Amino acid sequence: MISRASLLIAVAAFAIAIGYAAVADSYAVFLIATISLTAIACIGLNVLLGLAGQISLGHIGFMAIGAYTTVLLMEKAGWPYLAATAGAIVLVSIVGGLLALPALRVRGPYLAMVTIAFGFIVEHVTIEWRDLTGGGNGLMLSAPPSVFGYALSERSLAIAGIVLVFAGLFLFERLKRSGWGYAMRAARDTEVATRSLGIDLVHVRAVAFVISAAAMALAGALFAPLQGYISPSSFPFLQSVLLLFGVMVGGAGSALGPVIGAALVVLLPEALSDLAEYRLLAFGVLLFVVLRAAPSGIVGLVEQLVAKFRPRASPRPGPRSRRRMSIRRSSKRITRRGST
């Protein structure tokens, strides 16, 4: 279903990203790795928000559990990095499935409250369970993780991150076009009709929850070795909001949107570092402007512009504008929810 042209562009972008990561200085490498793991988290959140139309303000909790599990399995149980990562993903998927049970009984603002509560619970467990988590002092990774005997440098983490982002994009596109992806979007449009087609809504939404939680765990497993140190303050509530912000600004429902959003979320604070404590203010204003000017996110805006300058390219609503529509719908819903 993915056209040849977009495949070509994807391969080219991949090569450029890998090439740049191979030669960039250490600061740029660190930024690339951070953007990659944020993008993975945003792609996961996009499954929940962009496809299933559900909102979560506690997703950073999954990332925290993922990061803590990875570090604990490596430091305390002596697992190799890859096995620890897999363990973290499995554990977080289970937690995600368990959270989905109560969370999916409620919707709109109540779902947001349940997920916020989840985020706070995770944060306080990491603070209070000192024996396991080191409390406020956090956990230190004693040595850089190694894969098959090679110690992972920051540069190799960045490259691995890029590979995973592209894999994530590919999987997201496939999920979006699978029966599950369509069922998620259908349930967002009308629940009763979805049920009347024999589709079990609870299953569909729980799957969306689990997939997005697993992606957060992977991001957490990349985060820990990149920082070398994790503590409760590495996963503040604000970060959940920023991830949502990334997905919405980039364009919820589109594959590429969360990646662009993730880049913004990481790079803007760096670019605005002169503003110090006014950074958040600038962020808020930007969110306002983007939602006002481009309710379908940056990807949607670009597609609108492309459609404007090439009106004859697609005389009928093709897949391109179809995607734009779905994005606009979901982001409209989100803004409505956000305002309640």
Place this chain on the structure above:
Amino acid sequence: MTDLSISFGGVRAVQGVSFQAAPGAVTSIIGPNGAGKTSALNLLCGFYRPQGGTVMLGDRDVTGMTSHLLARVGVARTFQTTQLFGSLTILENILLAERVGRLGGVVSALRNAETEGFARFLLRFAGVDGDVDRLADSLSHGEKRLVEIARALALRPRILLLDEPAAGLSKGDKQRLTALLRRIADLGIAVIIVEHDMPMIMSLSDLIVVLDGGKRIAIGDATAIRNDPAVRKAYLGDATPGDKSRAPRPARQGTALEVKALDSFYGLSRALNGIDLVVAPGEAVAVLGANGAGKTTLMRSIAGLEPPRSTGEVRLAETRIDTMPAHVRARAGVVLVPEGRQVFPELTVKQNLELGAYARKGLDLDAEIEAMFVRFPRLKERIEQRAGLLSGGEQQMLAVARGLLTGPKIFMLDEPSLGLAPLVVDELFASFERLRSEGMTIMVVDQMAGHALALADRAYLLETGAILKSGAADIIAEDPLLEAAYLGGEAQAGAAQRLAAQAR
């Protein structure tokens, strides 16, 4: 379906209803508003759990199965307001249904050549032309209906339930729909329809089940139903006009309300078409017509409520009000007592009444409310009770009293008798009669045509959004068109069209 029952908070919506729908036959469930048709349908397709009775699909007991499981064993449905997945294309809508809940792997594509061929075949079968990659949101109302039926068929059902499939369709669309439903039944599927469009029901159905007040009052084929006295009574009411001595009326001059060339739309579908209507001061006017004829839409358009979106001219006395928002019209004296009563359930009776007078300044509120208690003594006993706890009849009285406190110059009542027991209806209409004799200008819409005509001086008969006939209430009451509009019938409907053509 045997002895099926359900009640909601004391209202017994469906009581011991039984019938059998045969494969290859069209079974229709009809009845006046509030008869329990939609509740019966929701019981059949698993949205409600019955409190008594059984539903059998072939030899299998499917009572109380949830809707998605029912869909998997072969019960498909469509909805009163079409429920397509608007952000998916037509084809994707069908393809998703074709899976019957088995969604496959999380990364394996939904679309494949074989099922796509099947989906295209279904769309052609349902009569959907054109590009199947259009978004479902972009379709016209009629097309949406057909796609929804095709989507239901993609489940390869044994039973197809349709909730008011003809609502909002044009005549041509209705004919195509009727033919399509017949073709579906010919495939050996049991088709069950809840519908108001009598001509369609009468021509299409093999079996008709008539509900009223949640009970089955008649069952049989079209001819038997049309001649059944219980059915006539349920639809037309039994109060005959002109049988009570009328209070002397003040001379009626001038106009209290004038509507000119009013068109109304719900989205793209047209609900009203060039309505012209005049109400004189102190006059009582009934607006009659089958369900879906546009009666409620007309009242909402006059009151300025949205939806619908309407164009045309509405004047209250000499003032043009069609550009005013609803709350300004209410202050100007256009007061609507809406269908379903809409009292504020969490507030007490007294607070409800006080809110009715909210916009009126310099009013002796206590005296006004006291006057309402004289009119409706039952409300006085309930003064501090929460309105949500009142009975249906009391809520209707409260809604009327609240409307009166708003200071109406024209008082519009939408289906005041809906879901009420006959005695309560009589009591209500007696109070309307008192209002009329006091000189209130009244416009009433009611499913009980007999009651509405007994109250009214003049009546307008609506069909598919246009005025079919108007005249003095007692003349309209005798008109065969009235019966045709409510009960259908080929010959009569034909006569109606001819008459309407002559009238224009």
